[in-house]
Amino acid sequence: MAQRTNEQWINELQTSGPAHDAAVADLLNILSSGLRRGLLSQVNTSAPEFETQAEDFAQEALLKILANIKSFAGRSKFTTWAHKIAVSVALTELRRKRWQDHSLDGMMDDGGGDYTPSLAADKAPAPENAAERAETMTHVARLIEEALTEKQRTALVASVIEGATTNEIAQKMAMNPNAVYKLLHDARLRLKRSLAQEGLTPADIINVFR
Amino acid sequence: MTNFFDKLRKLIQLDTKPALETAVPPIALTDTAVADLMRQVDETEADQYSCAETSALLDEYVELVQSEQDAATLMPLVERHLVHCPNCREHYDILLTILQTE
Incomplete structure (x- = not known):
């Protein structure tokens, strides 16, 4: 995979032709690989599903990156910025799924606004x-x-x-x-x-x- | 400490609301909850960054950390936000893992 400067990434992703296609393919590869490494401890699923999920997140992130490429300020490596967006896409989706998978009915359902502590009582303090x-x-x-x-x-x-x-x-x-x-x-x-x-x-x- | 309780008792005496007459707090707190809350309150400052402001600078911050620069001193508001915001902290942790395993 070709090493690129920030400027090369920006130029190649914004042009059309073989250079653009190569940059897109490389970036997708970088994002997928990064998500697999970064999310390994976050996703509780079987390996094949996880692979597919990382690919999907990377695809979605790529679209977002291309749409927002002009907002890249150049204060970091382009790939770090791209990873940041990919992680954001993945976390948003994973958190949405976590909410769907875990009913929160018991969290605050105690009759509408009055709260009953669910924590165990603290150790009794000294009488004085x-x-x-x-x-x-x-x-x-x-x-x-x-x-x-x-x-x-x-x-x-x-x-x-x-x-x-x-x-x-x-x-x-x-x-x-x-x-x-x-x-x-x-x-x-x-x-x-x-x-x-x-x-x-x-x-x-x-x-x-x- | 005596001074603190003098102040507290004076405040309570000034308050004439009926709820004050009971020893049972209107919100059922625990010792641990109050202490934790007060630690958080103590660390809260008016000029803290929002999640969006932190996110905008997260790539820059994580590169400082990865290159072993003093990120906390160079970007203190990002640092402070990450201490208090579990969501942004999770984002940061994953991003750092990605860079560290390149």
Whole structure:
């Protein structure tokens, strides 16, 4: 397979003729091979299916790369950029399949909005500290109730109490995972600011639970 | 620590909502959950990157890591996002595996 500079990749993929065809074939080969190596620990399936899946992802990624080639900024190797797109295509599809394969009915179905912790109870604290912990926990719970929007609270409680992943929360809330990440980030930032307004820091709270 | 509880008790006394009168938190947290949450809150900054911003720079970042440069110092906002975002972290891990096995 020919070694190409970034410029050669761009030129050959954007022209027509034998050079273009060779570049497309080489890139497809590079992407398929990369996905097979990278996804090996991610895909739980038999080898033949896995091979086909990697080919399909590579094909789809190739179309996306050709459509977006002008957005390549040249800050990395062209092939690294192409691999990034291929992995994104594969993960999007694999995550969609994971959601289909695993029912999330039990995740937050507890009667519409009130959450019951699914985690095992923590070890009992020392008696002299128990009251302080309870007091602090009550205050944190109240901050979550009062400082956050309903959506932020739903996502944060699912994440912190249920231990749900961003993808699971996204599925349950019918949101994009990136939007859930932003929602959780904003929720944590609000809590931080609310604590600061009260003259408290997260470290103050953490110290109580040491 | 005494100072912290003084502040906390003062805050609680200022709050007149009925729910305050009960010792049961309205959201059932655990010690571990509160501590984990507060660690996350402590690390959260206003200028964190979004997933899209991180994704746009991920190829550049992963090449820095692969070439053993100090990626965390050179691209701290990408680094911070990857610590907090499991999806982008998964993307990064796979991409790094691909480059490392070339």
